[in-house]
Amino acid sequence: MSDASPDTSSRRRLRQARDRLATALITAGGIGVVVAVLAIGVFLALEALPLLWLPSGTETLGLSALAWGTLEAAAWSLVIAVPLSLGAAIHSAMFMSRRLRSRLKPTLELMEALPGVVIGFVAGLVMAPWVERHLGEVFALIVLLPPGLLLAAGLRACLPYRWQRWLPMGYAGLWLVPWLLLVMATALWLSPWLEVWWFGGDLRDWLEQGLGLDVAMRNALVVGVAMGFAVIPSVYALAEEALSGVPSSLAEGAQALGATRWQTLWRVMLPAASPGVLAAVMIGAGRAVGETMIVLMASGNAALMTLNPLDGLQSLAAGIAIELPEADPGGAHYRWLMLAALLLFLFTFLVNTLAELVRTGLRRRYRQLGGNA
Amino acid sequence: MIGVWHAWRGRTPRGEGPWAWLSAGSVALSLLALAALLLLLTVRGLGHFWPADVALVTLADGQQLAGVPVREVALPGDGRERLYRTGNAELEDGVWAWVPVAAITEVEYPRELVRVERRRGDEMVGWLVGMTREDGRWIEGARAWTALQERLHVLQGLRETRDRLRETVILPHVSEREPGDGDTPELTRAYARLQELQAAMEGGRLILRAAGGERLVVPLEALQSARRPNAMSAIDKLADWSDAVWRFLTEGPRAANTRGGVWPAIFGTVLMVILMSVMVMPFGVLAAVYLNEVAHQGRVTRLVRIAVRNLAGVPSIVYGVFGLGVFVYGIGGTLDTWFFEERLPSPTFGTGGLLWASLTLALLTLPVVIVATEEGLARIPDQQREGALALGATRLEMLSRVVLPMATPAMLTGLILAVARAAGEVAPLMLVGVAKLAPQVPVDGHFPFLHLDRKFMHLGYHVYDVALHSGDLQAALPLAYATALLLVLVILVLNLTAIFLRHYLRVRHGMPSPR
Structure with missing residues (x-):
């Protein structure tokens, strides 16, 4: 490696020139790509800007109804997704066997990859008609599932110890599945009696005449369940990450002082991980707000502003998907839809940034606490 | 109940309490929901192709009907009702029949019942009376069945020849021709051949007797296939089933997307995803290399990194809006005024098309590729x-x-994840170039071979369209199931590949899992 000869030195100059060129290209390309990606927000803002000097009162698109629908759908999906995904995260961080956890994570990752159009299809064309015809059964399912689970726990405790070992807590996520099926079948079987007992025969009549609520086939509740299903994996992944990142010294210390696993979790781990859990919920909310196909196919697309979970709704994203192809570019309608897109962009971007900052801060805190995250 | 409670408090060594069990239940419920969804898609998607037995139902009032049982629901009050798909749309009570289960006196499965699938419109169910051949000869009985099968086979061959002729000769010539020009000799010849084929297909009718006794006459060229499902053995049925699945995958849609296959949608999805990968990979890797290897690792780079990561969470419809505004109306409109002025006002690139769709999806998946590549780069010591x-x-x-x-x-992991994400996205495509029905696939033998300005079909959009916008939902639903299953399978396989690749990567570098 001597550079005495003129030949090698010229080669070296060539190599260095090439290196400088490549670095410049990479820099230019990298900055270009990043700028192009970030240009989305700027573009939407520029397109929506002329709305400011539009004569007021020309056309307002009913953006408020769409925004309401978006928030309503997101709220219902979080009502479904947050308990389920946080429960799953808690279970897999604290109780689940390591083996099962390493299998569960990729499974839920696959669940996250399911396309929205398929979930929307099943929700809108299979679940919605069924729910419409079987409101009482749905109610019975919701009411009877938690006691059914606790009953499983109670029955297990009554078993002889030898049998209990066949049903370990670490694998409860698996062996509870057939039990759940059994509970569901029982709930479906019991539902006619329950309906008679609680609602005097028919839940639907009771809702419509007793409470004056409309019941639409494709309603906010169906959207909430479907979108909750779509949101569960991402919330689970982030919450589980936050919980399992809690320094093990904390949990071990609490348990050494005599706390049960649940007490450890509730009093020590959850407070420590709460920012991360909050970030997970926020990211779930961001995803629910922007999801298009599920709302489009399962909501009935009626721009209503009601609190009734059994009535239809339309979201910003669905409104854009339906109306933008027909809107005249440059017209007022087009600009309103651009504003809708801008709102979606800003909301998700801000929520995600906030969540990311929270997570970064949390990771730093864990490191200070001496964890290995 | 109190006893159970005490037993539980006393026996559980650490007294987990009810909440632990509820959290376990939420795992079980999530898994159950996932399994139920996949099972539903598999059963309904694949079951549609199975040649189900045709039941001959005799009712208490002596009426008879023949059809395939579809489902059964409980009536309000007592009793159940069963839905039969009876076909025979030309009869008054055709296609679907709800029958109270209590009114059924007898259900038989006669071997001779024939189920005929038509090219358009609904299927037919009945007994074969006979057929007139294309030369006008009348055949009946067992010989009619073999003659029918032979004729259908011939018709299928003729149809394939005709479609090939149309695709390879006529369509390219027509699209090349200037508006004022007459037919070229080649085109005239092709038209003559087309007419010959058309004439060869005509003639001949099939006569069926429906369960109610009505005679049904149908021209042979309107038929797709005829089978006697009750006389088929399990192996015959399996062969028939795989044939039907194969045709679903390789044929184009018929009858406004409610029949036939999804080949153009598969083709469009794959082509769009390939184009997108070609566009996204260089730029994504470039940006990742810049961010991780070249850029000064300061506050700005960190912020940019967070921003890029967050763009993965921006709703896909927003990317669609961006694609429509910038690519289609902006760049596409400008291209049209520069190069395709003679075709205006009908737009060439100023409307949604393959190019803009793949560009939009490339932008959408850019964060995925950047994040995955950066993760890989950061792992290298x-x-x-x-x-x-x-x-x-x-x-x-x-x-x-x-x-x-x-x-x-x-990088490969990033690519696969990007492809899996892109294959399932539908919302942005609705804005930038997907079509309900695109008879011409975007690739053909005609210069420039790959037509970036054409609209294309997409599996996900096909599901949406078939499920929400078809006239006869009951008939179209099985097709939507099958298409959805196909889409899910493609995406699951891609994701599994990515997961295994990442696992392999971790094992090879001997590193702990990230985060």
């Missing part, structure tokens, strides 16, 4: 880089010989 530099390599050589080869599996 700094000693590797320092070693290369210490041995006299320039930065370019260090990157291209040492760092990038080591990061290849990560």
Whole structure:
């Protein structure tokens, strides 16, 4: 490696020139790509800007109804997704066997990859008609599932110890599945009696005449369940990450002082991980707000502003998907839809940034606490 | 109940309490929901192709009907009702029949019942009375069945020849022709041949007797296939089933997307995804290399990194809006005024098309590729880089010989995840170029071979369209199931590949899992 000869030195100059060129290209390309990606927000803002000097009162698109629908759908999906995904995260961080956890994570990752159009299809064309015809059964399912689970726990405790070992807590996520099926079948079987007992025969009549609520086939509740299903994996992944990142010294210390696993979790781990859990919920909310196909196919697309979970709704994203192809570019309608897109962009971007900052801060805190995250 | 409670408090060594069990239940419920969804898609998607037995139902009032049982629901009050798909749309009570289960006196499965699938419109169910051949001869009985099968086979061959002729000769010539020109000799010849084929297909009718006794007459060229499902053995049915699945995958849609296959949608999805990968990979890797290897690791880079990561969470419809505004109306409109002025006002690139769709999806998946590649780059120990530099390599050589080869599996993971995400996205495509029905696939033998300005069909959009916008939902639903299953399978396989690749990567580099 001597550079005495003129030949090698010229080669070296060539190599260095090439290196400088490549670095410049990479820099230019990298900055270009990043700028192009970030240009989305700027573009939407520029397109929506002329709305400011539009004569007021020309056309307002009913953006408020769409925004309401978006928030309503997101709220219902979080009502479904947050308990389920946080429960799953808690279970897999604290109780689940390591083996099962390493299998569960990729499974839920696959669940996250399911396309929205398929979930929307099943929700809108299979679940919605069924729910419409079987409101009482749905109610019975919701009411009877938690006691059914606790009953499983109670029955297990009554078993002889030898049998209990066949049903370990670490694998409860698996062996509870057939039990759940059994509970569901029982709930479906019991539902006619329950309906008679609680609602005097028919839940639907009771809702419509007793409470004056409309019941639409494709309603906010169906959207909430479907979108909750779509949101569960991402919330689970982030919450589980936050919980399992809690320094093990904390949990071990609490348990050494005599706390049960649940007490450890509730009093020590959850407070420590709460920012991360909050970030997970926020990211779930961001995803629910922007999801298009599920709302489009399962909501009935009626721009209503009601609190009734059994009535239809339309979201910003669905409104854009339906109306933008027909809107005249440059017209007022087009600009309103651009504003809708801008709102979606800003909301998700801000929520995600906030969540990311929270997570970064949390990771730093864990490191200070001496964890290995 | 109290006893149970005490037993539980007393026996559980650590007294987990009810909440632990509820959290376990939420795992079980999530898994159950996932399994139920996949099972539903599989059963309904694949079951549609199975040649189900045709039941001959005799009712209490002596009426008879023949059809395939579809489902059963409980009536309000007592009793159940069963839905039969009876076909025979020309009869008054055709296609679907709800029958109270209590009114059924007898259900038989006669071997001679024939189920005829039509090219358009609904199927027919009945007994074969006979057929007139294309030369006008009348055949009945067992010979009619064999003659019918032969004729259908011939018709299928003729149809394939005709379609090939149309696709390879006539369509390219017609699209090339200037508006004022007459037919070229080649085109005239092709038209003559087309008419010959058309004439060869005509003639001949099939006569069926429906369960109610009505006679049904149908021209043979309107038929797709005829089978006697009750007389088929399980192996015959399996062969028939795989044939039907194969035709679903390789044929085009018929009858406004409610019949036939999804081949153009598969083709469109795959082509769009390939184009998108070609566009996204270089830029994504470039940006990742810049962010991780070249840029000064300061506050700005960190913020940019967070921003890029967050763009993965921006709703896909927003990307669609961006694609429509910038690519289609902006760039596409400008291209049209520059190069395709003679075709205005009908737009060439100023409307949604393959190019804009794949560009939009490339933008959408860019964050995925950048994040995955960066993760791979960050895993490579700094000693590797320092070693290369210490041995006299320039930065370019260090990157291209040492760092990038080591990061290849990560890039591949990024690519697969990007493809899986892109294949399932529908919302942005609705704005930038997907079509309900695109008879011409975007690739043909006609210059420039790959037509980037054409609209294309997409599996996900096909599901949406079939499920929400078809006239006869009951008939179209099985097709939507099958298409959805296909889409899910493609995406699951891609994701599984990515998961295994990442696992392999971790094992090879002997590193703990990230985060």
